[in-house]
Amino acid sequence: MPFQTIQQEKLSQSVVRQIELLILRGLLRPGERLPSERELAERMGVSRPSLREAIAELQERGLLVSRAGAGVFVADMLGxxxxxxxxxxxxxxxxxxxxxxxxxxxxxxxxxxxxxxxxxxxxxxxxxxxxxxxxxxxxxxxxxxxxxxxxxxxxxxxxxxxxxxxxxxxxxxxxxxxxxxxxxxxxxxxxxxxxxxxxxxxxxxxxxxxxxxxxxxxxxxxxxxxxxxxxxxxxxxxxxxxxxxxxxxxxxxxxx
CATH class of the missing domain: 1.20.120.530 (GntR ligand-binding domain-like)
Known part of the structure; x- marks a missing residue:
């Protein structure tokens, strides 16, 4: 039978999927700055380590970029x-x-x-x-x-x-x-x-x-x-x- 055990999704993956959808639907625009780590973690109801893991994955995918001293921004993919x-x-x-x-x-x-x-x-x-x-x-x-x-x-x-x-x-x-x-x-x-x-x-x-x-x-x-x-x-x-x-x-x- 083709059934598999249901596995609980990691919190960081839930964060990744939510930010991906916000970018895909145009709610987060290229060049837009994300809230601070503390504020974003509170808004999404996740721990800061889970948030950092999600941000790192999105940066690897080229969807987000980090600018020293300025914060994390949506990448300018349209350019x-x-x-x-x-x-x-x-x-x-x-x-x-x-x-x-x-x-x-x-x-x-x-x-x-x-x-x-x-x-x-x-x-x-x-x-x-x-x-x-x-x-x-x-x-x-x-x-x-x-x-x-x-x-x-x-x-x-x-x-x-x-x-x-x-x-x-x-x-x-x-x-x-x-x-x-x-x-x-x-x-x-x-x-x-x-x-x-x-x-x-x-x-x-x-x-x-x-x-x-x-x-x-x-x-x-x-x-x-x-x-x-x-x-x-x-x-x-x-x-x-x-x-x-x-x-x-x-x-x-x-x-x-």
Whole structure:
């Protein structure tokens, strides 16, 4: 008979499994610092030796890193998703930029649809709270805060979709976006009219998700990314026109 004796799991293994799940589900994020050893042991109801054994195993697996004098942190596993050479290649070719936007349009449409369908009440509150912050930041002349919240809004939707693979994949893509690999997000917000339209689009996405209308949420997310694609194309053309105009002006001045 294929039955085996039930063995009690070591406490350290229970700690390992709980921290693994928190990382997998995106509740513990790359770069996030864990509580102190004493506090974490108390929260989890285990001894400090059991906790140390679990932390050591997670460090061996590359999920946690220890920094002298600073504590224990979730490892930045997303940074290795794309090689440095490939990241440089992305940043120097427009083709990669527009493929990135197309990729996001497909996945974010799906994420918005899933958020409207599967997101918990708390998930929806988080999305709405970030959107309200965007509204407040919209009143400021400097678009930096609103541009930063743009990424936070989209990531909140992806988290609410409750698809672990999508979450980690798009987090990696957003890390590259934040680093300016694909385009400068603040550039998108530099014109007031564009900022107004972007806020309207985020409002439409939020309202559809809050109404739990999956189809409307998908359409709103896809329309937003189509607008981003068109705006980026227009910005690229404007930059090229300005470059030609500068050359023409320099030539004119040299003729004296």
């Amino acid at each position: 290795s998703t794309f090689s440095e050479a490939l990241t440089r290649l992305f940043s120097t070719h427009d083709e990669a930029v527009f493929d990135y936007v197309s990729f996001r349009r497909d996945l974010e449409g799906m994420a918005a649809e899933r958020a409207a369908r599967y997101g918990s009440e708390t998930d929806l509150k988080v999305i709405d709270a970030v959107y309200r912050k965007m509204e407040a930041a919209h009143q400021k002349r400097n678009p930096a805060d609103e541009a930063a919240l743009d990424a936070e809004f989209h990531l909140a939707i992806i988290e609410a979709s409750h698809n672990i693979i999508m979450l980690h994949m798009l987090r990696a893509m957003f890390d590259l976006l934040k680093a300016g690999v694909f385009y400068n997000r603040q550039q998108m917000f530099r014109q007031r009219a564009t900022r107004d339209m972007l806020l309207d689009q985020h409002r439409a996405i939020n309202e559809a998700i809050q109404a739990r209308d999956p189809e409307a949420a998908r359409r709103a997310a896809e329309a937003h990314m189509t607008f981003v694609e068109t705006s980026l194309s227009d910005l690229r053309k404007a930059d090229k026109h300005e470059e030609i105009a500068r050359l023409r002006y320099q030539h004119e001045m040299q003729k004296g």
